[in-house]
Amino acid sequence: MDSDFGIPRELSPLQQLRSQYDPELPPCLQGTTVRVEFGDGTTVAEASDSHIIARAFPHTLGQPLAHFLREAAKVSDAHIITQLPSIRVGIVFCGRQAPGGHNVIWGLFEALKVHNANSTLIGFLGGSEGLFAQKTLEITDDILQTYKNQGGYDLLGRTKDQIRTTEQVNAALKACTDLKLDGLVIIGGVTSNTDAAHLAEFFAEAKCSTKVVGVPVTTNGDLKNQFVEANVGFDTICKVNSQLISNACTDALSAEKYYYFIRLMGRKHSHVALECTLQSHPNMVILGEEVAASKLTIFDISKQICDAVQARAGQDKNHGVILIPEGIIESIPEVYALLKEIHGLLREGVAADKISTQLSPWSSALFEFLPPFIKKQLLLHPESDDSAQLSQIETEKLLAYLVETEMNKRLKEGTYKGKKFNAICHFFGYQARGSLPSKFDCDYAYAMMTVKNWSQNASSTSTSIGRPAIHPAMVDLKGKAYELLRQNADKFLMEDLYRNPGPLQYDGPGADAKAVSLCVEDQDYMGRIKKLQEYLDQVRTIVKPGCSQDVLKAALSVMASVTDVLTTISSSSNGGQQFA
């Protein structure tokens, strides 16, 4: 099998065209000269965690933020690097595959070569296990030919997500030392970037000169902060899923007799479901964050859907589309408690078929109530991050089952007078994960290799005391994207304002579309910093020797109050200053 990695693939005409696409580089990464401005030192997201983080990352926390500058930028204390020594860098796919992963490799390869033709990029074959076993493939332009702008992780393959145990960490150290690597790039999601942060600290402590860099590539959209506005892969996944959701909406509207219950892959949080809702306008979405905040039980959720079905039937609408994030099952308080009990018993070695007898009375009552198919799925062993096997738990079928039971009851009692309730269930995820990446993800991934910020956004989690981990970002219920959803939820529910973004395009309208949540959240932090710098430059140009007294006087007065106000704001908000 190893011999298959990196071999040329047969490409379809569209794939061929895509392989010839040159991603756009942001101005600050163009050319052979590197200009860096160093900012404040890194801090932590939650001030209360700072002592734990500081203790866990004594060698790596607090390093200054690096800000790459475009050629035209006027920053007096910028570090300008024109000659770079040749370096050796290793790269490994660690997390689940996401569209754009290949472009991270390609972009890094080009960047290394443009700065020094003797630099080397070494891919590890078969993920972290290839890293431990030192199975390598030197990346060349030939090898990259049929992988540029293509989906999947098949150029190098991947195995487990984990670089965590003493044995694994030592094997990684040995590989980096043996191969004389100056850098190790780990491509992955929340778990892999947590591992990367710990590995960096471990290497620093061991005085190993290999720098560890984590690159946020994950379809879940949950690894973000003010510096990392989106993850590579999220844009593509949402576009492919939205295409399919919209097709289901059109189908529902044409057949007028089905309710589609669509579960979406995306782990614990509901970013994918929120974005797809904003793109496709299905009738309803139930976000895990809403369920957790309102402490909704499984019966509350089911009743909410039943009432919606009944209200729509009152308008002679007997069809609809409902989105359900896969993580919702862990957001429902009583189901979460049940899962924790099951996982605890499994960890104690209790056999799956004996667990039902050892549950607490509450959990036992809930468990016995559930239909057999879901019982079996809840009894599965948890994942390496302690969460349930979310992709295997058919929450959409459970909800469809509960809603059907209730609607039949209402029909019998005469409180519901619509047509017989019919549900069709789907799980969308696997079929999107291997997609050709969107233009956005191609460009973003290609430029991504410079994000040296390996997510020190670490804070302790309750489940693994003593080992700080990156918190996946949750949907912000006070954010603009959620607000946009709330403003439209009633109309989406009743009026069938279905919108079809269509299949992913590489030409024409839609090809350059960005995620709706990204646009409305106005999260372009670095862009706004640039804008500010432009204003400062403009003022400097206007108020130069030779300008009128009036202009100088006005400028001085205004800038005095500006600096005053900003100083006051900065000092009062300093405690809450976030790094990542």
Added chain:
Amino acid sequence: MDSDFGIPRELSPLQQLRSQYDPELPPCLQGTTVRVEFGDGTTVAEASDSHIIARAFPHTLGQPLAHFLREAAKVSDAHIITQLPSIRVGIVFCGRQAPGGHNVIWGLFEALKVHNANSTLIGFLGGSEGLFAQKTLEITDDILQTYKNQGGYDLLGRTKDQIRTTEQVNAALKACTDLKLDGLVIIGGVTSNTDAAHLAEFFAEAKCSTKVVGVPVTTNGDLKNQFVEANVGFDTICKVNSQLISNACTDALSAEKYYYFIRLMGRKHSHVALECTLQSHPNMVILGEEVAASKLTIFDISKQICDAVQARAGQDKNHGVILIPEGIIESIPEVYALLKEIHGLLREGVAADKISTQLSPWSSALFEFLPPFIKKQLLLHPESDDSAQLSQIETEKLLAYLVETEMNKRLKEGTYKGKKFNAICHFFGYQARGSLPSKFDCDYAYAMMTVKNWSQNASSTSTSIGRPAIHPAMVDLKGKAYELLRQNADKFLMEDLYRNPGPLQYDGPGADAKAVSLCVEDQDYMGRIKKLQEYLDQVRTIVKPGCSQDVLKAALSVMASVTDVLTTISSSSNGGQQFA
């Protein structure tokens, strides 16, 4: 709800662009003059059925085939029509929704108006039930605006597929008479076109002047013959499904631990599965026609997959993608026998939970062996065409279950030494059916309204004696498309030659791609007739008064043998001449 039909919809940027696309018309349909050449009378597909068909269709069988001609065509006895009276035509969506349906309406509307601005197109709201109840909407260009080149059937909606009972047929007759329709266009698949043929005969017998026209719009690709090379919708469905199958292939290759079992919607025959295999190159496909021809049992099929999994593990490949047409379950002899028994008992009124006790010993043994989830699905009532509810029977899960059981056994016995077998199951169909139509389907559907051949390819079926029905076309196991599959099957199985056609494009490479099976089958019958006519024209131009004696002599000699040979062939093959 009725008030929602025909209302303007909010369109995404891509949908807006598509709504402005002008489909291409073939030259013979351009302009305001109609040129028709009448060919031989219609005959039947199977000579042995001719007496049954002739008895069932005394008024409509044997009418001449109409061949529309381009302006430049030199056909001496062509009927040339320059002025058409204003006519009133009704149109109704009858079958399951397929991409392109809206363009049939649009194309018909434009054609009516171009020939006489006073002609009227009347849409029936809510399918055949709207026809019976005379719920109508006059089609205007305004109404069409947001439905041009869009998916779904939501402009008019649809209900049941059926116009069959005496009550239904009489209601249709009354509607056409009351509304003074010159024509009634029925958009649908095999069932609806069978109904259309019977309705035409019924109208002719009742001396009703409304002409009935069936238009083959179905995602299954099973309504074809030498005149109808493809169905509207098939191209789009295969492209959307192939995109998703290819994504699963990329995912399998990246994760290297899953076998994807993908069931494809498509009714009894395996056209969709064959076409998707030729587009995406998954490792394996099991066609219903192969299973039926080789009389494979469910255990044969499961063993075939197990052996493939084992062979691939021998090459260190522990992943793969296997396509399963939904109709396969009815092609397996012993399962088909079981289904027939179940349906018979259901028809006798036996309750589903009592059926297992009343089966024959053979069927009972098979039934008891099956896992509970599939038992429940096999007990569902049959569809109106007597087939099982194919979309509800999870054959992919049954096969995955059988294969997993067998692979675990082999692993235990030591005959299989690969990794633990892991299957992920999918059913693709609903999420493709509502897609924006491909360029091919947009053009084809727009021009389709002229196919007046309402599929008299009728022959009696064993299941409904006395009522001839259209046979859905099966995959031709002697055809070129199947040959192409067989030639590559071993390579597809072992070498992972996955090919990704990518998401449906409307610009650039792939936008004009045709179905592979359509290209290799060389089914362009009308195109080849045109080509022949060009040759004849060329000869006529060369051998005109003034040409040399030598040329004339050679031409005479050659054409004498050509006509000789063709006369001989024609007379000997006359018995097998097919109409439709």
